[in-house]
Amino acid sequence: MRKSHVKLKKVAILLFGVVMTSSLFAHWITRKIHIPQYIHDSKQETGDFLVDTEACRIPDLDPFDSSIEEHIRLAKGIQCFAKPSITFQDGDMLRLNWTTIYQSYKGDFSHCKYQGIRRGEKMSDEHFIYTELSEEFRADVKMAEEFIRVYCFSTSGGKIYTNFHALIIPNHTRLKELKKSLRRHVRTRKPREILNVVMIGVDSVSRLNHVRNMPKTRDYLLRHLDAIELQGYTKVADNTFVNIVPMTTGKFVEELPWNETKRMEPFDKYNFIWKNFASNGYSTMYAEDAPKMAIFTYLKKGFHNPPTDYYNRPFSVAMEKHPSVWNHGHQCVGDRLETDILLDYSRDFAKMNKNHPYFTFAFITRLTHDVLSNAGLADDVYYKQLGQFYKDGLFNNSVVILFSDHGQRFGSFRESYIGKLEERLPMMFLIFPKWFYKKYPKITQNLKINQNRLTTPFDIYETLKDILYFTGHIKGDVDVKQRGISLFEEIPTSRSCDHAGILPHWCVCMMQEQLPVDHRFSRLSVKYLISEINRQIFHYHDRCARLVLGHIKSVHILKNNDQLLRFDHSSNDVINRTVVYGKRTSMVTLFQVAVVLVPGASVFEATIKYDEMTRMFSLAGDVSRINRYGNQGDCIDESHLRKYCFCFV
Structure with missing residues (x-):
C-alpha cells in the first residue's frame, strides 16, 4: 500500500508539471489518430465545420471518407415476400380487395372473420387479449375495434389468409372532453397559433x-x-x-x-x-x-x-x-x-x-x-x-x-x-x-x-x-x-x-491527441476504468466474471480547439479547465480511453477525468460498450450493467 501511494504521489507530481506547461504536452504525442488531416488540424482555415463558434467547433466530416470505406455498404429498397393482401383499411372501414381475391385465390375464397385485440383488464404493457371471432363477412365492414386480426377461409373451410390491422376509431366522448380543454387553453394562454406536432x-x-x-x-x-x-x-x-x-x-x-x-x-x-x-x-x-x-x-x-x-x-x-x-x-x-x-x-x-x-x-x-x-x-x-x-x-x-x-x-x-x-x-x-x-x-x-x-x-x-x-x-x-x-x-x-448539459464523454467540440498506450498516464487511467467497472458489478460477483485488461486500444487527451483555449479562465469550460479550490487552482485533464477487457473480449470506451489538486481520477460521463455483447449479460436484469457483465453461471 505504501509503495503504491508513493508511486501515485510521484505520478501526480509529474502530471502537475506537465499540465502547467503546454509544451511538454506536445512531447507526449508520438502519433495522431488515423483521420483526414483537415479534420485533426485545429488551425486549418478551410471553414470545414458544422459548428464553428467561440465555444464549439464540430468538424464537417466526409461521409464517404477513405478511412471508413470498408464499412460502407449502400443498401437500396426492401421487398416483402407475400401474396397481395385480401383486406385493407380505409379510415374506420375494413375492405376486401376483390381483384386480389380473383387473381390470387382463383375462386377458392369463401369468407373472412376478425378478432379484436385489446389491452384487457390487466394494467400491463405486456398483456393483450383477443375477442371472440366475428360473424362471417364477404363485404366491407365498418369497424368498432381499433386493432384486429383477420382470418380468411377457402370454400373447403381451410384458413388461407391471416393479417393484422391497426385502425383509428373516433372516440367522440374523449373528443368532447378535449374540445373543452382546448377552449380553456385558448382562453387562458391565448396562443397565437395552434400547431399540430x-x-x-x-x-x-x-x-x-x-x-x-x-x-x-x-x-x-x-x-x-x-x-x-x-x-x-x-x-x-x-x-x-x-x-x-x-x-x-x-x-x-x-x-x-x-x-x-x-x-x-x-x-x-x-x-x-x-x-x-x-x-x-x-x-x-x-x-x-x-x-x-x-x-x-x-x-x-x-x-x-x-x-x-x-x-x-x-x-x-x-x-x-x-x-x-x-x-x-x-x-x-x-x-x-x-x-x-x-x-x-x-x-x-x-x-x-x-x-x-x-x-x-x-x-x-x-x-x-x-x-x-x-x-x-x-x-x-x-x-x-x-x-x-x-x-x-x-x-x-x-x-x-x-x-x-x-x-x-x-x-x-x-x-x-x-x-x-x-x-x-x-x-x-x-x-x-x-x-x-x-x-x-x-x-x-x-x-x-x-x-x-x-x-x-x-x-x-x-x-x-x-x-x-x-x-x-x-x-x-x-x-x-x-x-x-x-x-x-x-x-x-x-x-x-x-x-x-453534454458530459465530456459525449462532447464533440474538442480536439483529441493520442498518447502512447505504454505512457504512465495511459496505464493509470486504464487501471482506474477497470477498477470502476468491476466496482459497479461487484454486487453480482457470484454471476459476473471479474474483468481484467486484454489490451489497450488507444488513449487520447481531449483538448480544446484553438479558439476555445482563449476561454480557459471560464468556470463553465469542462475541458482541461482550471478548477478553483479557495485561493488555489487545479488543472483538470481528460483522457479518453478504449480498452479490450477479458473474459468476453469486451471493448469499452470512457472519458476519465484527472484532477491535479486532489490527485483523483473519476468518470466524466458514461462508459460506452462499443462491440456487441449479445446475451453475455443475460444473468442480470439491470440494463445499465449488462454491458459489463460476462456471465459464468
Whole structure:
C-alpha cells in the first residue's frame, strides 16, 4: 500500500508539471489518430465545420471518407415476400380487395372473420387479449375495434389468409372532453397559433449515415419541405431511453427521478410532454414497432395505463407473437413493411384529427437498428411516406420533427474516429409549414442560425413547449447557462458542452491527441476504468466474471480547439479547465480511453477525468460498450450493467 501511494504521489507530481506547461504536452504525442488531416488540424482555415463558434467547433466530416470505406455498404429498397393482401383499411372501414381475391385465390375464397385485440383488464404493457371471432363477412365492414386480426377461409373451410390491422376509431366522448380543454387553453394562454406536432423517430441513424443512405428522403426534406436540419445536434447520454427522456421531459433520467431500482415501477407518474399537450386539448398518440426493444418496456415496466389517447402497444405485441405472418427477416407482415404499418397508423391519426389539434410521437426501431447500411432500406419508405403526408395536406398546420436518438453504437465502424463522432451526432430535422416561415421571419432567422449551433434533446423539449404556448415573439435575451434553449431563440455562440448539459464523454467540440498506450498516464487511467467497472458489478460477483485488461486500444487527451483555449479562465469550460479550490487552482485533464477487457473480449470506451489538486481520477460521463455483447449479460436484469457483465453461471 505504501509503495503504491508513493508511486501515485510521484505520478501526480509529474502530471502537475506537465499540465502547467503546454509544451511538454506536445512531447507526449508520438502519433495522431488515423483521420483526414483537415479534420485533426485545429488551425486549418478551410471553414470545414458544422459548428464553428467561440465555444464549439464540430468538424464537417466526409461521409464517404477513405478511412471508413470498408464499412460502407449502400443498401437500396426492401421487398416483402407475400401474396397481395385480401383486406385493407380505409379510415374506420375494413375492405376486401376483390381483384386480389380473383387473381390470387382463383375462386377458392369463401369468407373472412376478425378478432379484436385489446389491452384487457390487466394494467400491463405486456398483456393483450383477443375477442371472440366475428360473424362471417364477404363485404366491407365498418369497424368498432381499433386493432384486429383477420382470418380468411377457402370454400373447403381451410384458413388461407391471416393479417393484422391497426385502425383509428373516433372516440367522440374523449373528443368532447378535449374540445373543452382546448377552449380553456385558448382562453387562458391565448396562443397565437395552434400547431399540430408530429414526432417521428428513426433508431440509430446519424446525420452522416442519413447523407450516405437516405439521399431521396434528404433531398425531399431540404428542397421540397424546406426542413431545418440541426447539424450540431448532439446526444446527451448513451442509448435510446436516456436520450428520449430529456427530449420529452426536459430532464435527465436521474432527475425524474428514475434509476434501475425502479425498473419494476411504471412510468405513468412522470410528466412527459404529450401530457402537456393532452391537458390543453390536443388528441395524442404514441406508437412503436419492435415491442421487445421498445423505449419504456425493454427491461422496464412500461405504462400501467395507456399514456396517450391512441396507443398501439397491444397491437404491436399481438402481431409480434404471431410468427407465421412475418417475412423478410421479420421486417414484413404479409405484403406490408412493418415500418409502413406504423407510419400509416400515424398518418391515419393525423387525417382523423384534421379539424382538431393533435400530438404524435412515433418511434421506429427494427429496420435501422444495429445495421449501419439498413438506413438505405428505409430511404424509399420515408421518401414515399413524407410525400403522402404532403399530399394529404398534413404539413399545412403541423410541425414535423424527423429525428434519431444516436448513431451506430456497436461494431467495428463505431471503433473508427468517424464512427465515434457519428454515434454522438444523430440526424434531426424540423419541418414547419411554409406560411410559418413567412409570417414569423425573426423566428425563421433564428431557426436557420441554429442549424449550425450546438443543440441537444433538451432544446427540442423547450421548443415543444414554445409550440404549445406559442406567442409569436422571441425573448431575445438568452442565458447561455440555460441547459435547454428553445430553437425559436438564437443559441449563443458562447454555448459550450457544459452549458448544454453534454458530459465530456459525449462532447464533440474538442480536439483529441493520442498518447502512447505504454505512457504512465495511459496505464493509470486504464487501471482506474477497470477498477470502476468491476466496482459497479461487484454486487453480482457470484454471476459476473471479474474483468481484467486484454489490451489497450488507444488513449487520447481531449483538448480544446484553438479558439476555445482563449476561454480557459471560464468556470463553465469542462475541458482541461482550471478548477478553483479557495485561493488555489487545479488543472483538470481528460483522457479518453478504449480498452479490450477479458473474459468476453469486451471493448469499452470512457472519458476519465484527472484532477491535479486532489490527485483523483473519476468518470466524466458514461462508459460506452462499443462491440456487441449479445446475451453475455443475460444473468442480470439491470440494463445499465449488462454491458459489463460476462456471465459464468
